[in-house]
Each structure stands twice: as structure tokens, then as C-alpha cells.
Amino acid sequence: MLKTVYRHAKKHPGLIPQFFFMLLGMSGASLYLVRLAQGPHVSWDRKNNPEPWNKLSPTYQYKLVAVTTDYEKLKKEGPDF
Secondary structure, three states, X not given: OHHHHHHHHHHOHHHHHHXXXXXXXXXXXXXXXXXXXXXXXXXXXXXXXXXXXXXXXXOOOXXXXXXXXXXXOOOOOOOOO
């Protein structure tokens, strides 16, 4: 397949940016999926740790960016399960 891509790129040089951006988009999507799979809400080991989200502290910051919320002073609302 790579040989075919190389031959097409050699015949039609205008396809080279398209191949580059396709590769860039696929690698970015793959890296994002890997990042999502490593989050605290994903359980890969159901036998030893069936509910990993219950072990998070109430001050754990779930969002990437919190402009106005100070999670250190946040009080827990709700019971422990």
C-alpha cells in the first residue's frame, strides 16, 4: 500500500499535502484515543478494581480547564459509596 501511495505522490505532487494532513489527522486521533483510555473513569481491571472512580478525592479536578472553580476549597456533596 505504501508503494502505491508513493507512486501516486510521484505522479501527482499535489497529493503530497493531502497525504501529510491525512497522516497528521490519523495520528492526532490515535493519540487522543490513547489519552482518553488512560482516564480515571476507565476500568481496565474489573477484577481487582471494579469502580476506580470511587477512589477519587472530592477535590479531584475532572475538567481540563476550570477558570473560576477552586477545587481545593470544594466541599464534598453526597455520600460515600
